[in-house]
Amino acid sequence: MVDTQDCDDGDDLDQLMLATVDERQSHSTLIVCFFTGEGAPPHTAAMLRVPAPPIASSVMDSFHVQIDAAIELNPAVHDGAILVGRSRTSEDYAIRGWSYRLFPPHNGACQEANRGSAFNSGLAMSTVEGIDAVYLASNNTVSKFVHGHHILLR
Template identity: 35%
Template sequence: MNDLSETFRSIANAASGLSPIIFVLYKGSEPPPFAAPMPRIPPGPVEQVVDLWFTEVIRQAYKDNPALHDGAIMVKKTSAGQLIVKGWSFRLFPPEAPTESTVNRGSAFNSCHAMSFISEVDCVFLLSNGECFQFQNGRINPMASVDPIGG
């Protein structure tokens, strides 16, 4: 299991009970196309490192502004592999997925799948009810949750 998968499985487990959380990991200096920020006051904290303990950042951000739960968290993946939050509460509006789509599992799931086809997107994670899904280049990888302390 790679560190990236372990990180998001751990966050999914610790964030169980929160609204679904979408992370869009992207390459390049700017967030990918087909994603637009929805301004929030106060805004979510940026320049945070996404790691095994990022759930505490999410909980505090939602406490400071409950509207932040609506939309995706944009995460820049650096050349060294570090994950840095660049924005909160982004609306996703990808074009229809270019392949035969999966059974409709709701707008969050289907938007994550379609966003994963965008060339500037490295991958997308959807965390919901303790479940974790990774979408990459149109592939959907369901991952079992993991205990954040003991693995």
């Protein structure tokens, strides 16, 4: 698993997410789950969206444009998490799915007062094997969850 707190990937992802929040046209709540592995990570479920935005686009360039275009195509895509993955740490991250439900298993080590389902789900999801980081952007605030820890970026 990539420890995003101790490598360049973490700083790159932080900068990507801060820039994405700054540059988006809409300021709706955004949950982005970064992972390494094949297929969708465990404890996630796709919520069917018709029409469905395209996937497999690299997020390193114009992530905000891709998000805005997806929401313009189908406003319901913002209701779930965006899955952004890569098969190996040597690859770039790409959008693997829009509008996913996160349902991490109960983790006793992740004891945090209820701060809302998006916050608490992101925190717990960050402990799942293969998850590199989960970001929650809401009201110009950006939170990062890594290995069951919350980091307020802004």
